[in-house]
Amino acid sequence: MISKQKILIVDDDVNIAELISLYLTKECFDTLIVHDGEEAIKQFQEYQPNLILLDLMLPGIDGYEVCRQIRRTSSTPIIMLSAKGEIFDKVLGLELGADDYIIKPFDSKELVARVRAVLRRFNPNITQVETSSTPKGEYVAYTDLMINLSNYSVQYLGETIEMPPKELELLYFLASNPNQVFTREQLLDHIWGYEYYGDTRTVDVHIKRLREKIKDHRDWRISTVWGIGYKFEAKNLKR
Numbered sequence: 649m650i651s652k653q654k655i656l657i658v659d660d661d662v663n664i665a666e667l668i669s670l671y672l673t674k675e676c677f678d679t680l681i682v683h684d685g686e687e688a689i690k691q692f693q694e695y696q697p698n699l700i701l702l703d704l705m706l707p708g709i710d711g712y713e714v715c716r717q718i719r720r721t722s723s724t725p726i727i728m729l730s731a732k733g734e735i736f737d738k739v740l741g742l743e744l745g746a747d748d749y750i751i752k753p754f755d756s757k758e759l760v761a762r763v764r765a766v767l768r769r770f771n772p773n774i775t776q777v778e779t780s781s782t783p784k785g786e787y788v789a790y791t792d793l794m795i796n797l798s799n800y801s802v803q804y805l806g807e808t809i810e811m812p813p814k815e816l817e818l819l820y821f822l823a824s825n826p827n828q829v830f831t832r833e834q835l836l837d838h839i840w841g842y843e844y845y846g847d848t849r850t851v852d853v854h855i856k857r858l859r860e861k862i863k864d865h866r867d868w869r870i871s872t873v874w875g876i877g878y879k880f881e882a883k884n885l886k887r
Contacts, residue, residue, distance in 0.1 A: 652678040652828070653767060656697035658688040658714065659729065660706050664752075668701060671756045672763065676828050685709025689717055697724065699767055704730040704741070712744055719745035725766045729754075768824065788823045790882060791867045795820045802862075809861050814839055818854050819862070822870065822880035831877040851878075 655672050659665040660683045669679040680695050682688050685706045692700065700718070704711035715726055727748040728741040738749045747766050750759060768786075787796040794803040797820050802809040811819075818839050822830070830838075832848035840850070855878055859870060871881040 652676060653698040654678045654680070654695060655763065656688065656691060656695055656700045657681045658683075658685070658700065658706065658711070659703040660684060661703070664703075667756075668759065671760060674834070675760050676825070676830065676834075677763075683707075685711070685714045688714050692718055692722075692724075698770075699725045699727065699763060701763075702726055702728050702746070704728055704732065704737070712740065715741070715744045715746055723770075725770050727762060727766060764824070788820060790823065790865070792865060793823075793862070793868070795823055804862055811858075811861060815854050815858055815861075818851075819858055819870075822878065823868075826868075826880050826882035829873045829876055829879045835877065 655677050657665050657668050657672075657679055659668070659681070662683065665681045665683065669681055672679050680691060680697070682691050683706075685708050688700075688702070688706075689709070702711045702714060706714070709717075711728060711730070715728070718724065718726065725747045726745065727750060728746045729750050729752060730737060730741075731752045741749050747769075748762055750762060786798050787794060789795075792805050795816065796802075797817070800813060800816055802811060802816060802819070818835065821835070821838055832851040835851045836848060855870060855872075862870070864870075866883075868880065868882045871879050873879055
């Protein structure tokens, strides 16, 4: 099974750091919190995160300098966090090598969405097959299966499969996070939204419909994890 992706959280505000960690842990990420720039550089080497959430206003070495030092040796994705919303601050952060810039205060769903979006751009395993005509937009592809979120289309065994938006979004979300287990509650939150008051059986119904349209493949399948939820099980993923 693929290990959880690791997020290094660098913020001197203990409460904000813990809140961010809570959001990301709930979304099946592994997190490590540090509160100053020097420790961030040290833990970057030891923890080897997949992505860094970096506050700009830090004691000692500030976030700009942390970004500058990390960029000398690594292209690990960096999302800067700041209460500063001035264009100059954003431009400076991006020119130093940040991949995204989020202004505080931020919405938890937006934070998680941006983390996933940046990770997708840097994750070479999202696309499992290459074709001579690579599709444009936001998509995930495996052998005999391609889900394109940009135009809401699914190609399976060379055929276009018709499915309602929520079925496609559920399939895309699972396939974008191969071998990660999600509870029914997490899937409700991701696909239907935190304000959705439906029954968790809604997820079961949609999974059942997906399985009727997308059969198990030798390289992948939608798998039930009894007592927990579901995962998109993919074999032979390179790390």
